[in-house]
Amino acid sequence: MKIIYKDGTVAECPKEEELHVLRHTAAHVMAQAIKRLYPQADFAFGPATDNGFYYDVDLGDTKLTDEDLAAIEKEMKKICKENLPIKPFILNREEAVKLMEERGEKYKIEHMADLADETEFSFFQQGEYVDMCIGPHLTYTKALKAFKITQQSGAYWKNDKNNKMLTRINGIAFRSQDELDEHLKLMEEAARRDHRKIGKEMQLFMFCDEAPGFPFFLPNGMILKNTLIDYWREIHTAAGYVEVSTPLIMNRHLWETSGHWDHYKDNMYATKIDDEDYCIKPMNCPGGVLVYRSQPHSYRELPLRVGELGLVHRHELRGALHGLFRVRCFTQDDAHIFVRPDQITDEIMNVVHLINSVYEKFGFKYFVELSTRPENSMGSDEDWEAATNGLKQALERLNLPYIINEGDGAFYGPKIDFHLQDSIGRTWQCGTIQLDFQMPLNFQLEYVDEDGQKKRPIMLHRVCFGSIERFIGILTEHYAGKFPTWLAPIQVKVLPVSEKTLDYAKQVTEVLRKAGVRVVLDESNEKIGYKIREAQQVDRVPYMLVLGAKEAEAGNISIRDRSGNTTQSSLDEFVAKVCEEIKERRS
The missing domain is CATH 3.40.50.800 (Anticodon-binding domain)
Structure with missing residues (x-):
């Protein structure tokens, strides 16, 4: 498969990049089709994704119907048959802005303004359509052979609720019609297993307009949830964990000390109590730290494994809400483990064994990612290197293959993520192990070591289910509602x-x-x-x-x-x- 880069170079596409290039080109072809049918359309972003592609577009007052989506797809096929060459060109900033002004692309102009350090911009053209893009793309539109528009939804410009709501049009694209047909069959099966549909039929949970994103569990759903929690408590007790419960609302100063206020405040709910700022917890860890700090500790007590089934709240955009998979409150099956430096590797291995036993119980296969330091992180280079090496050593001693996910760690430390594969081959990120040097430092946590000196513990954050609510959604689709007898609300x-x-x-x-x-x-x-x-x-x-x-x-x-x-x-x-x-x- 030939592709063209922004400098005009044509080359064979690396196999691992084929789908990305196909889908990126499909987004441009879709935008051209939309522009032909809706000349007033103003385009925002149109990337390829892991599962397909989309374009966010401002259509003014026009509301699309299913028939309109079908017409756009039909026009895309026409563009592919026209076999238009796809050609790149580069303009300096002044020329690029002028071109976008002439074409009425105000979102592209605003995006260029955001890229203040850029002096030139690349564009790709096919027929009458021009799009600002870094590429690469297919060389001709005819090379795009198998695609389908799947749905539309709303999306805020720049994902900011204060900006205008745009129309997001989604599609899928594959190398061949056979691959597309296979994916469509998978989508049909996924729709049949949709946990929202099954949850309603089995009376597991509900949502209502009075509380968008906040699930209501019905009697059958509570049986399922409590059965999972009973199992969680049993295996954690056997593994030497104790359980605590920490407050739902705590003072803003706590979240400033933990680092969440600087790194996560846009996702937090806040309130006033006695004229002071308080936050509804988005995570359980600062409360767990206060529990540890409430009394002195000896090296003999470590590792100290402290579990918490804590209800957390996170602000999610309304358009992102999706059944139990994306909610605004959920129960996180947390544990915070306080260890000495010499215990890190062994304790991570213990956690991996525990998580593995849970996933085996439900018949999940999984793969592991090691996520490294992100840009907005806290802490020293030395601490990050030590934390990352600690996770690597544990995975290597377990002979557990892993993928490096550069820059996707938590702001306070690197992490191991477990991605489950369900019965129809989809993957879900659930379990995680995070190694944290920063929070013990921020809160001045200590233990008395064997030599009588005060030392600082290292903190492990970990979950098995992740969110119990989300895990119930995954299980519902994994089993298509046909839960094992021990889990079934009605046996x-x-x-x-x-x-x-x-x-x-x-x-x-x-x-x-x-x-x-x-x-x-x-x-x-x-x-x-x-x-x-x-x-x-x-x-x-x-x-x-x-x-x-x-x-x-x-x-x-x-x-x-x-x-x-x-x-x-x-x-x-x-x-x-x-x-x-x-x-x-x-x-």
């Missing part, structure tokens, strides 16, 4: 065939309830076929007990699983089997 549904077997059904239900099984009796007057469909397709219950006259007379049960398989059993045998399955937390 068994008892379905009497008619009124004649209702008394027997009540007896069976009571036996299961006393055994600790989450059981529901369907006493409705619906036909048995309807009851089975509701239990299997809507409630997604692991086991349905269909009780007719034969079962009542013989004193046994007919068991139907979610796959539609039916077996006969005695009630005692079934109770023993399902209780063992729940106790062992089989996936």
Whole structure:
């Protein structure tokens, strides 16, 4: 695949860059199609992304429909058939501004003003369309063969809520039609598994206009959430953790000392108490630091593993909210571990083993990234080097392959991120381990070492689930709502065939309830076929007990699983089997 760079050089595209170049070119072709259909369109940013491409565009008062999106895609195909050459050129600042003024591109002019140090700008042209861009691109529009516009949404200019809301048009592009078709099948499967749809059907959670981005958990969802929390507490107790709870609201001075006010204040909610500024916590760590600092510590106590299931609040733009995946409040399954320098590697290895056991429980595969120092970081070069080397040594001792993610660490330290792969191949960043020299320094944390001298501990921040709410969303889509029996809100549904077997059904239900099984009796007057469909397709219950006259007379049960398989059993045998399955937390 030939590509052209901004200096006019034409070369073979490196294999690993092909999709990016295809998608970047697709964004330009889409912009040209939009401009043809909507001459008043004014363009902002139009990048390639990991999954496709988009363009943010100001269409004035025009609101696009699905038919309009289809028309834009049709025009894109026409542009590709025209096989327009894509050619770069470079202008100095004065010439570039003049060109954009002539073309009415006020967002491009503002963007150039933001790039105050640049003296010249590169452009790419195809036919009548010109776009400011650094490239590279395909050499001809005909080389773009497989693409589709997928959706539209709103996006603020420069991601700033004080700026104008633009229309973001999204699309996908691939090397071939076969690759595109395969991706579209994946999208269809993802839509079928959408946790928002399944959550509504199974009555797990809800959202309402009175609290955008703040989830409401319904009874079934609370069962799921509490079951996950029970599991979390059990494995952490076994691993030597203690649990604390810290306040939801704390004084602004705390957040200034921790560094969050300087690095994170735009995402924090604030309030006034007694004429002083307070913040609703976006993270649990400063509270955990205060717990550590509240009493003296000896080297013998370390590592000190302190867990917290803390509710945190973060301001997210309304347009970015997405079910349980992007919310404004969530429960973070934090732990803050205070260690001596000689304990860093061993303790990181312990955390990795714990996180690995959790992901294996749910059948997740994963890969690991090591994220290094970002631009807006705190601390010395020496501390960052020591922290980064500590994480590397642990990963290498574990023989755990990892990818370096340059510049994506937390502002206070480098981190290890765990990216899960779900049952349809999508990846999700969940677990993380962050090594922090800065917060113990900022808060003057100490312990008395073996030699009687006061030393400063190192702090490990880590999560397994990440956000419990988000993890529930991931699990819902991973299992398509068909949770393992131990997690399922309803583990068994008892379905009497008619009124004649209702008394027997009540007896069976009571036996299961006393055994600790989450059981529901369907006493409705619906036909048995309807009851089975509701239990299997809507409630997604692991086991349905269909009780007719034969079962009542013989004193046994007919068991139907979610796959539609039916077996006969005695009630005692079934109770023993399902209780063992729940106790062992089989996936």
